[in-house]
Amino acid sequence: MSERPVIGVFDSGFGGLTVLRELLKHLPGADFVYLGDTAHLPYGSKSQAMITRYTHAAIFELVSHGAQLVVIACNTASALALPSLQASAPVPLVGVIGPGAEAAAAIAPAGGTAVVLATEATVASHAYAQACAAAGLSAVEKACPLFVPLVEEGWIDGSITEQIAEVYLREALSLTEEMPAAIVLGCTHYPLLRPLLGRVVERIAGNVPIVDSAEATARRTALVLPDAVADTGVEPAIRFFATDSAAKFARLGPSFLGRAIEHVETVDLDG
Amino acid sequence: MSERPVIGVFDSGFGGLTVLRELLKHLPGADFVYLGDTAHLPYGSKSQAMITRYTHAAIFELVSHGAQLVVIACNTASALALPSLQASAPVPLVGVIGPGAEAAAAIAPAGGTAVVLATEATVASHAYAQACAAAGLSAVEKACPLFVPLVEEGWIDGSITEQIAEVYLREALSLTEEMPAAIVLGCTHYPLLRPLLGRVVERIAGNVPIVDSAEATARRTALVLPDAVADTGVEPAIRFFATDSAAKFARLGPSFLGRAIEHVETVDLDG
Numbered sequence: 001m002s003e004r005p006v007i008g009v010f011d012s013g014f015g016g017l018t019v020l021r022e023l024l025k026h027l028p029g030a031d032f033v034y035l036g037d038t039a040h041l042p043y044g045s046k047s048q049a050m051i052t053r054y055t056h057a058a059i060f061e062l063v064s065h066g067a068q069l070v071v072i073a074c075n076t077a078s079a080l081a082l083p084s085l086q087a088s089a090p091v092p093l094v095g096v097i098g099p100g101a102e103a104a105a106a107i108a109p110a111g112g113t114a115v116v117l118a119t120e121a122t123v124a125s126h127a128y129a130q131a132c133a134a135a136g137l138s139a140v141e142k143a144c145p146l147f148v149p150l151v152e153e154g155w156i157d158g159s160i161t162e163q164i165a166e167v168y169l170r171e172a173l174s175l176t177e178e179m180p181a182a183i184v185l186g187c188t189h190y191p192l193l194r195p196l197l198g199r200v201v202e203r204i205a206g207n208v209p210i211v212d213s214a215e216a217t218a219r220r221t222a223l224v225l226p227d228a229v230a231d232t233g234v235e236p237a238i239r240f241f242a243t244d245s246a247a248k249f250a251r252l253g254p255s256f257l258g259r260a261i262e263h264v265e266t267v268d269l270d271g
Numbered sequence: 272m273s274e275r276p277v278i279g280v281f282d283s284g285f286g287g288l289t290v291l292r293e294l295l296k297h298l299p300g301a302d303f304v305y306l307g308d309t310a311h312l313p314y315g316s317k318s319q320a321m322i323t324r325y326t327h328a329a330i331f332e333l334v335s336h337g338a339q340l341v342v343i344a345c346n347t348a349s350a351l352a353l354p355s356l357q358a359s360a361p362v363p364l365v366g367v368i369g370p371g372a373e374a375a376a377a378i379a380p381a382g383g384t385a386v387v388l389a390t391e392a393t394v395a396s397h398a399y400a401q402a403c404a405a406a407g408l409s410a411v412e413k414a415c416p417l418f419v420p421l422v423e424e425g426w427i428d429g430s431i432t433e434q435i436a437e438v439y440l441r442e443a444l445s446l447t448e449e450m451p452a453a454i455v456l457g458c459t460h461y462p463l464l465r466p467l468l469g470r471v472v473e474r475i476a477g478n479v480p481i482v483d484s485a486e487a488t489a490r491r492t493a494l495v496l497p498d499a500v501a502d503t504g505v506e507p508a509i510r511f512f513a514t515d516s517a518a519k520f521a522r523l524g525p526s527f528l529g530r531a532i533e534h535v536e537t538v539d540l541d542g
Contacts, residue, residue, distance in 0.1 A: 038316070045312065045515070149420050160434050167431070244316070 004236075005228045007221065008067025008091075009034045010058045012041040014242075014249045015148075015188030016073030017256035019096065022218035023071065024236060030228035031237040033065045037269060039244035043076040044121030055081035057269040063090055065239065071221055072096065075118060075187055075213075079127030092224055097186070099220040100213030101131035101139075104182040107209055112181025113138040114211075115172045117197075119187050120145050128186050137181070142172035144187075151189040152252060157196055165193065165200045173205060184211045191215075192256065240264045275507075276499045278492065279338025279362075280305045281329045283312040285513075285520045286419075286459030287344030288527035290367065293489035294342065295507060301499035302508040304336045308540060310515035314347040315392025326352035328540040334361055336510060342492055343367065346389060346458055346484075350398030363495055368457070370491040371484030372402035372410070375453040378480055383452025384409040385482075386443045388468075390458050391416050399457050408452070413443035415458075422460040423523060428467055436464065436471045444476060455482045462486075463527065511535045 007030045009020050014036050023032065035058050037043075043051050055077045059070050069092045072078045078095030086093055104114045116128040116139050123143040132139035146164050155161050173180065183201060185191060191212050201208050222229050242249050246264035253261045278301045280291050285307050294303065306329050308314075314322050326348045330341050340363045343349045349366030357364055375385045387399040387410050394414040403410035417435050426432050444451065454472060456462060462483050472479050493500050513520050517535035524532045 041316065042313075045309070045519075047515070145420050145424055146417065149417050153416055160431065160438070163431050163434075244318070 004029060004031050004234070005068050005225050006031045006033060006066040007225070007228070008059070008062030008065070008070040009073050010037075010055065010062060010070055010077065011035075011073040011188060012037050012043040012077065014038070014253045014256055017253050018188050018191045019071060019073035019214040019217055020238075021256065021258050022212075022214045023221060026218040026222045027225060027228040028231040028236060030225065033062050033067050033239045033241070035062055035241045035267070036243070036249060038242045038246070038249060039269070042121075043074060044119055048080045051077055052081040052084055054269055056085055059085065059089055059091070059093070061241070061267055061269065065241075067091060069094065069221065069225060071217060073188060073214075073217070075122045075127075076125070079122060079125040094217060094221050094224065096188075096213045096217045097127050097131050099216035100184050100186060100211060101128055101137065102135045103216035103219070104132060104184050104211045105135035105137040107211070108137050108181030113140060113176045113178055114182045114184055115139070115176065115180040116141045116184040116186045117144050117147070117168065117172065117190060119143060119148065122186055128184065139184075140172065140175035142168060142175065144168045147187065147193060148189045151192050154255070156192045161193070161196060162200055165197055166204060169197075169200055169204060179205065180208050182209050182211050184213065186213055188214065241267045243267060243269055275300060275302050275505070276339050276496050277302045277304060277337040278496070278499070279330070279333030279336070279341040280344050281308070281326065281333060281341055281348065282306075282344040282459060283308050283314040283348065285309070285524045285527055288524050289459050289462045290342060290344035290485040290488055291509075292527065292529050293483075293485045294492060297489040297493045298496060298499040299502040299507060301496065304333050304338050304510045304512070306333055306512040306538065307514070307520055309513045309517070309520060310540070313392075314345060315390055319351045322348055323352040323355055325540050327356055330356065330360055330362070330364070332512070332538055332540065336512075338362060340365065340492065340496060342488060344459055344485075344488070346393045346398075347396070350393060350396040365488060365492050365495065367459075367484045367488045368398050368402050370487035371455050371457060371482060372399055372408065373406045374487035374490070375403065375455050375482045376406035376408040378482070379408050379452030384411060384447045384449055385453045385455050386410070386447065386451040387412045387455040387457045388415050388418070388439065388443065388461060390414060390419065393457055399455065410455075411443065411446035413439060413446065415439045418458065418464060419460045422463045425526070427463045432464070432467055433471055436468055437475060440468075440471055440475060450476065451479050453480050453482050455484065457484055459485065512538045514538055514540050
């Protein structure tokens with residue numbers, strides 16, 4: 001019996017559980033270690049030096065628990081820390097921004113423009129626009145700061161959230177002259193809004209494909225670890241770590257992950 | 272010519288500018304030093320030890336700039352740090368929670384119940400319920416996590432915010448059997464929603480007074496510094512300090528303060 005590969009997943013909190021959910025779908029032959037830096041979230045308001053320091057510490061923590069590859073599931077850390085850590089990391093790193101941009105470019109017609117929905121911090125970094133440009137795709141970026149608190153409130157359906165999504169999407173569409181080639185969900189919380197966003201996009205813009213960076217990241221990871229793609233019938237082992245009070249993690253995590261979270265261990269990245 | 276008293280105002284960010292706005296109204300004879308700990312916000316997800324450490328450092332920073340009294344404008348710091356710092360502080364401290372609770376008790380009929388609207392962290396601390404109980408008033412507390420991002424988006428009016436406010440207020444009203452004696456705005460961001468909240472409260476609950484902790488805190492401060500209540504006709508001097516990037520502070524601050532913010536200096540509380 002061959003040993004199962006272990007994939008580390010890092011996020012500033014529990015949002016990256018949507019990425020873990022896709023990894024579990026696409027790499028059922030792997031085991032997983034998840035680390036949420038709940039003590040320091042949100043990363044959006046922190047300096048690049050601080051984010052790089054925490055991400056570096058998190059990678060080594062995950063490797064100490066057996067990770068042979070680390071997925072940086074946090075958009076802000078992918079934008080600000082990944083480029084400088086990639087060369088020196090002890091294991092391969094996969095971020096969420098490159099795969100999201102490339103998945104959008106793959107389905108977009110030549111000369112098309114993608115609309116990227118993300119947090120204020122991710123939009124301010126312009127990391128998606130740069131990654132889309134590198135993949136040959138124009139992009140406009142729209143910050144949707146109400147989406148994260150709406151998801152954390154559990155308001156992922158219903159009229160109020162639809163109205164807010166319509167305001168954001170109309171503003172996003174006004175940034176480009178043409179019909180968008182794709183809409184990219186550039187935040188780990190947004191996949192929970194995907195059904196609602198699909199309805200609103202259909203109503204106001206017609207048939208525009210929605211690209212989920214979480215899913216694109218899982219597909220990319222599957223290319224790096226092809227041995228983990230086959231389902232061996234064995235339930236994957238998952239360990240969860242957080243850097244502070246695990247209460248919110250345990251309360252909200254299951255709706256992000258789509259399965260129960262039995263136990264969250266606490267670790268310290270400041271040491 | 273007598274010297275003008277200097278009042279220090281501390282908050283985790285720029286929300287406390289609503290408290291400074293009320294202080295400027297009620298104590299026009301004072302000068303002000305404001306410190307927003309933007310590097311460490313939000314305080315809601317931090318431990319009591321950490322919040323106490325930053326609040327302690329902020330008090331000494333403000334005193335070093337001449338403050339003879341410090342207003343802790345942050346609800347979380349008022350709840351978690353103020354009680355332990357009060358005795359040892361080099362100057363008098365005024366928090367926002369006690370004045371808000373006492374103002375509600377002063378207008379409530381005997382045996383009434385207040386409804387406190389606040390952030391998740393403030394509600395979890397039950398500091399308002401305790402302060403109301405100490406003032407002889409029952410209270411129910413309702414977390415309204417969408418209000419802060421709505422205010423920061425600038426959506427302080429309009430149908431979407433009214434619908435959200437109605438959901439929160441109906442949930443809050445369902446927590447008590449009787450008509451509330453007062454509605455307490457227990458977060459520094461909420462005064463910007465006061466006109467909208469007034470309309471929604473009127474529609475769904477009738478004539479219930481709204482108590483603004485910011486205003487109650489300014490009235491309390493005026494009792495401690497009666498010499499600063501008279502308007503001398505001299506424009507108060509205000510210095511602004513922040514612990515990180517002043518961009519958001521400068522962008523959103525003026526709508527909280529109700530006047531322009533010329534210049535924000537950077538200080539470090541970690542040293």
